[in-house]
Amino acid sequence: MVVEQRRRAVIGTLVVFGIALLVGCSTAVTSGSGGDSDSAAAETSAPTTIAVTTTAPPTTKAPTTTAAPTTTEAPTTTAAPTTTIPSNIVPVATLDPPLQAMGSSSGSETARLQQRLLDVGFWVGGVDGQYGTTTRQAVMAFEKYMGFEADGKLDQRTADELSAMNLRPHARANSGTLIEIDKAKQVLFFVIDGRTEWVLNTSTGNGQEYTEQDQNTPGETINGVSLTPSGLHKVNRERPEGWWEGDLGEIYRPKYFVGGVAVHGSNSIPNYPASHGCVRVSVPAMDWIWDSGIMPLRTPVWVHDGA
Numbered sequence: 073m074v075v076e077q078r079r080r081a082v083i084g085t086l087v088v089f090g091i092a093l094l095v096g097c098s099t100a101v102t103s104g105s106g107g108d109s110d111s112a113a114a115e116t117s118a119p120t121t122i123a124v125t126t127t128a129p130p131t132t133k134a135p136t137t138t139a140a141p142t143t144t145e146a147p148t149t150t151a152a153p154t155t156t157i158p159s160n161i162v163p164v165a166t167l168d169p170p171l172q173a174m175g176s177s178s179g180s181e182t183a184r185l186q187q188r189l190l191d192v193g194f195w196v197g198g199v200d201g202q203y204g205t206t207t208r209q210a211v212m213a214f215e216k217y218m219g220f221e222a223d224g225k226l227d228q229r230t231a232d233e234l235s236a237m238n239l240r241p242h243a244r245a246n247s248g249t250l251i252e253i254d255k256a257k258q259v260l261f262f263v264i265d266g267r268t269e270w271v272l273n274t275s276t277g278n279g280q281e282y283t284e285q286d287q288n289t290p291g292e293t294i295n296g297v298s299l300t301p302s303g304l305h306k307v308n309r310e311r312p313e314g315w316w317e318g319d320l321g322e323i324y325r326p327k328y329f330v331g332g333v334a335v336h337g338s339n340s341i342p343n344y345p346a347s348h349g350c351v352r353v354s355v356p357a358m359d360w361i362w363d364s365g366i367m368p369l370r371t372p373v374w375v376h377d378g379a
Contacts, residue, residue, distance in 0.1 A: 160246035160266045170235030173228040178203045193240045195270045209354050213273035222343035242268040256378025275341045276300040277349040298348045305329040305373045320348045329373040
């Protein structure tokens with residue numbers, strides 16, 4: 073008991089002493105007033121600040137940004153247009169050197185003309201340098217095909233166009249084997265398996281009314297209109313040899329395709345429609361038609377107005 077009382081007394085003394093000590097420290101630190109403040113500056117102790125050391129985090133270098141490569145868009149390639157030539161049209165080389173205008177004179181340049189006409193499909197009787205009937209007729213056929221004034225003479229315009237021609241002439245028909253007669257152009261086409269092989273000058277009906285003496289029945293007259301009937305016909309009869317006296321005049325080696333209308337030879341094939349309805353070609357051309365066998369019986373004959 074006595075010991076316990078002493079222990080408590082000691083603890084009490086220590087507590088009192090601790091309080092007094094704390095009060096003294098506080099006064100010494102915070103009090104700046106006193107009787108001699110004029111002779112001694114108040115002493116203020118700066119509070120001790122413990123510097124806190126902050127370690128900066130390691131700097132991570134920003135990653136290098138690699139710029140995306142510039143993409144250059146590939147230029148758009150425009151495909152060249154595909155030019156398809158119909159199967160019934162045949163290319164032909166242009167003529168170099170070009171033909172020279174010679175009118176209707178004969179000579180070496182006429183031989184070149186004749187060969188050129190054959191090469192592009194206008195029928196000529198031969199390459200002999202003579203500016204004869206078939207050469208004149210072929211030049212006229214070319215002029216008609218091109219829409220030129222047709223006189224059968226090789227002027228400069230005709231020479232230039234014939235030399236520059238790069239496609240063979242072609243009919244409207246693009247299939248089959250037939251004779252095509254274009255009344256607007258006044259030309260006759262031979263179409264073989266869809267391709268135009270030859271072109272001839274022709275003269276068809278002039279569309280005029282007529283009154284003529286019947287050549288086969290004396291004293292009788294024939295009235296009618298000079299028409300070459302349009303439509304699809306067929307060679308149905310023919311006369312193989314020489315001249316024949318038709319009702320309206322002589323015709324040479326005719327091949328009839330509708331009634332009394334025929335393709336036949338004539339000594340007059342002008343640059344305009346002039347017949348009573350038949351389809352005229354030159355006498356040498358009609359011989360060639362027979363000799364070549366290009367127009368046998370039952371051959372279709374298509375006649376149209378070119379529209």
